[in-house]
Amino acid sequence: MGSYFIGVFLFALGIAATIALHELGHLLAARSFGMRVRRYFIGFGPTLWSTKKGHTEYGVAALPLGGFCDIAGMTAQEPLTPEEAPHAMVNKPWWQRIIVLSGGVLMNMLLGFVILYFIAVSSGIPNPYADRTPTVGEVACTSDQIDAETIDDCTGIGPAGKAGIKVGDRLLAIDGHEMETFMDLRDYVFTRPGEDVEILVERGGQQHTFTVTVDPVKRMNPRGEMVDAGAVGLANAPVVDAVKTFGPLEAVPATAKFTGMTLEATVEGLIKFPSKIPGVVASIFGAERDMEGPMSVVGASRTGGELVERSLWPVFWMLLAQLNFFLALFNIIPLPPLDGGHIAVVLYEKMRDFFRRLRGKPAGAPVNYDKLMPLTMTMATILLTIGVIVIVADVVNPIRLFG
Template identity: 70%
Template structure:
């Protein structure tokens, strides 16, 4: 329990540092361009602690679900004093505004890359080209499924064991169809209850064809409904060289390659995000929780605790790196009040003024954010609602990686 609580605390701290660095990216670049930073806060809501240094108030707020960097004159509707006017963001060149607005995103990407580099040279990154040939790790009996985590008791060696399959056999094909990995083996057997199949295996260089009668068992779908499935009583052996450790120089290209994979996965996750929300709502009322669904600070910290409890520090740090990538790409969504929404407005001003110049007109000045207020409020309300729903799900039915 002590290791679990340590992991929860460390991952929560990691999230807080991630948010702090994101906002620090905005703050430092704003100052570099002579903009006035009024407030730099971690959290929202009532102030828990604050201190003023120069023109900036630093503080912690009661709700640790984000943070903000208040830069004077972020929009034309943001009142500024006569003393602040020369330092207002809205009065700076468009490219400086874009850099400041995107600096939080850039900071999170850099933090994620640095974490992955450290993991690469210490405990290693997933091997991009492992040998995934399905290899038997265990031969067992088969039985019906009782609930999401439990199978009925059984005895014997199971259909595969009775057919002569041994631990260490490499499954090359089923009924002549090549098997790319153990997941394909499982999915193929699953659809063949009661049938006879031929497993082609490689046993130390000898190729054998073993006839196996697939047993019919009861399995439960994600909603808990029973269905008939096939089982032969095999489990996968660990993939050899699944993790690869690199030297300081070799880790550079490996880190960038793995970063690309995580960023691609993050983009796909963001695209699927809206479709995952109904499942989160259903989980509040008892449905099975999707381990690949959205998690809040609460849920992510609990998963961090599970990882530390099992000494899976490399996965812990890769998860924190992935969180940085998610925060970066999520903030690029071109909708206010996200950073991407503000960047989109600045770029729209630039494009608009370009066409005005072609027509012989003067620049129209900063955009009127009052017209965007309904969209901003709607987006903020949506994010707040989703956040609360995910937090509730993480409390009553949290994601558990290890059952």
């Protein structure tokens, strides 16, 4: 139990470091272009501690829900002293403003990459070069499920075997739907007991289509209820070199490729994020928690504790890397008060002025952020509400990796 709490503390510390480095990315970029940084804080709300060095106040605030880097003149409506004006962000070239606003995102991307690189050269990462085409490892009979861990005995080769599918066949599609993982096959036939499905496979470099009649069986759903389901009697073959350790040089392109795969999965997760919120709300009142649903800093820290308790340090660090990628991509969503919202404003001003020049007009005035305040406050309220909901769910019905 002691190692669990150590893991919780370490992951929470990792989250704090992630936030601090994100804001440090903004600070370093601003300083490099001569912008004035007034405040660099971790957290929001009442100040717990602060100190001032040069023109910048550094501090920690009471609510650990993020952080901020207060750069003078982020908007044209912000009051400036005569001494600050030459160093104000709004008075700098547009491309410098974009770089500064992207500084936190770039820092998180770099940090995530560095973490994955060290995992790649030490314990190994999921091999980005491995062939993960779902491949048949076993052709078996089908039978009813007895309990959560037991399937009834049976004999024969099952419907897939009778149709002609063999061990080693690579599964490409089912009823015209591409199969990326073996779970796609299982999920598809689960809801089609007694129906015929067309399975496209690759064997010896050639493609073949087999008509398989899905067997009706009894299976346990995620809520523990025994329901009518479908099965075809196929099991997946393990992926060869699924996890691989790389040398210091070859780890660079391998980590870059795996980073790309992780970012793609993160984007898919962000797209699905709004649809997951109702399930999180339901879990507060006793519904089963979605293992792929969103987690707060509380839930992520608890997961970190579970991983350390079982000495799964590579997974611990990989989770922290994924957190950095999520924070980076989430922050470039083009809505205020996120970094992407500020970037969108700068790009809008640039495009607007370009078309004004084409018409022989001078550059327009900077965007009035006061007019954006209703949208900003609405988005901030939504994000805060979602954050509170997920934190409550992580307290009363947390995601548990190990039951």
